[in-house]
Amino acid sequence: MDFKIVTLPGDGIGPDIVTEAVKVLNKVGEVYGHQFTYDEQMMGGVAIDHKGSSLPKETIDACLAADAVLLGAVGGPKWDNLPNGDRPEKGLLGIRGALKLFANLRPAVLYPQLKHASPLKEEIIGDSLDILIVRELTSGIYFGEKNKVVCEEDDSKTFASDLEKYTVAEIERITRVGFDAAMKRNKKVCVVDKANVLESSRLWRVVVNRVAKDYPEVEYSFMYVDNAAMQLVVNPKQFDVIVTSNIFGDILSDEASIITGSIGMLASASLGEGSLGLYEPSHGSAPDIAGQNKANPIATILSAAMMLRYSLNLDKEANAIEAAVMNVLDAGYRTGDIMSTDMKQIGTVEMGDLITAAI
């Protein structure tokens, strides 16, 4: 089969890690008889520098015409205070919106080979952890109406606001993604909200209760976000799938990633109604180590695996990538971020080569 993939290397270590993922994909293509065609486009800081916008129109068009999009990372101090108010993150939010990628799937997985790297005590984290955070990605306070009203007579009254707003349709579709995912896992969903304070959370509860009727096998519960932030630290194993809003998902998915101790390993998928999806590592652009053959490419390589599974329907091939990563870890190879005593430290390129060879 032929597949068209847009790559968005982006900023910082983005180009380093996307190069390795492409290497792995090409090997998968060879072994399993697929043709991957890449269309490299600009997004984020690099697009601001070269095209004058964090999200050029040709990037959106190319993504819309592709089977899937593979993103490295965006952002860096260089673009933090641009006079025109553009910023790399705007490109990221923009592409999510333009491609209607309303569902962000972020697995927080503890790799047994790396369990010592968790900041949590062993009696809490144990040997494994496997949480899937399903975050709503194109609505809520990220996309709701923004306002800044300057009061000329009395600056103390100047205000700014952001609207957390959800429709029934938006809540319903993300809830279905969460419950569908749970059906393929441990059939347990925890919906995180702040229903004791927020009107929007109360609507979430009504809709979730209704959608849940279609999934009689799924055991589901609600949890307040403040409590969830605690439970992730003291008892993370209670969670299977967490479904939540854009902003709460942003916070909790990062918290969940960090407790695995292997944020350099964690992939993510952003999906819409169709098969088009955007895949990116959970970590950031780490400008301080860009271009130095130091970045860990595994999160991006595993994002490519998610891409094969969710957008290209190539399950066997996705499994092959994941197995190759495991093999290389088992053989003791580590990039600097996940290095520990008695292991063999290698660079970005070597890690990509080893995983490619293991396919």
Place this chain on the structure above:
Amino acid sequence: MDFKIVTLPGDGIGPDIVTEAVKVLNKVGEVYGHQFTYDEQMMGGVAIDHKGSSLPKETIDACLAADAVLLGAVGGPKWDNLPNGDRPEKGLLGIRGALKLFANLRPAVLYPQLKHASPLKEEIIGDSLDILIVRELTSGIYFGEKNKVVCEEDDSKTFASDLEKYTVAEIERITRVGFDAAMKRNKKVCVVDKANVLESSRLWRVVVNRVAKDYPEVEYSFMYVDNAAMQLVVNPKQFDVIVTSNIFGDILSDEASIITGSIGMLASASLGEGSLGLYEPSHGSAPDIAGQNKANPIATILSAAMMLRYSLNLDKEANAIEAAVMNVLDAGYRTGDIMSTDMKQIGTVEMGDLITAAI
């Protein structure tokens, strides 16, 4: 001196723990020659049951006439789905609003005697931790306009919304509380926001930068909330004072509490412009152990110490309570929640008695 204190025992373990704090206060009064007069009022579930409202008018009036308010805890499953939509939490939000308590101070302190109870590895948490979270408490998405718009023709379009809104004045006064607190501590402030996405956060940054000019000695920085949720787990010691909005403060203060491993020990103060303040433990109402002499009264007793310090200007007396708590911990006494091997397990009442005796 004579002081008028309103007590709001509230629900669950609330009455158990407030009783012990009052015991300790009375001893302080005896030893240091003060007269504390208590006016017990209802708030939360108990007020719903007996007065038909989570926040009866006489409770507000009594609080407004008092020097300080000491709260136990509110809430419980019993009041979760009342037909009229009232709930214990409404009382709590209401009293914060009515007394204009815009600044919530939540110390997250690791007690050396309890450090083994932290969920974090020893190399991360070390021997001590002392973070002060300064949370804005009477504005933002908690108090902003709420809406629910039902669409009769097409229910999928029904929506609900909550408005995150801050004025310059609101941001300025909470920022000052944070910087003032930092001046008495390690002169380091981290302001947590989501300025790469939220307009309101960007206004926070403008105002904070302006206010900071009045505190040239304070070193301050900004951090995105998703990153802060990670940093609290991997490197909590980097923080001295965290200043943030209502919702982010809710989430982060709970996360910060739990990493100390001693949530049963953590006090909080909610303050306004004047000296009137409301003091309450950081933990919840734990209805499952209410009335069983099992609850840990220390967080409430330490909240009473904060009350002496911030509302009644009795610093020496506050120190005496804190020292008494330390003595009792050093002597090996523990309630169930903080029990460990070789310690002496005691109940709520005994803990109150021992701390009283140590004053």
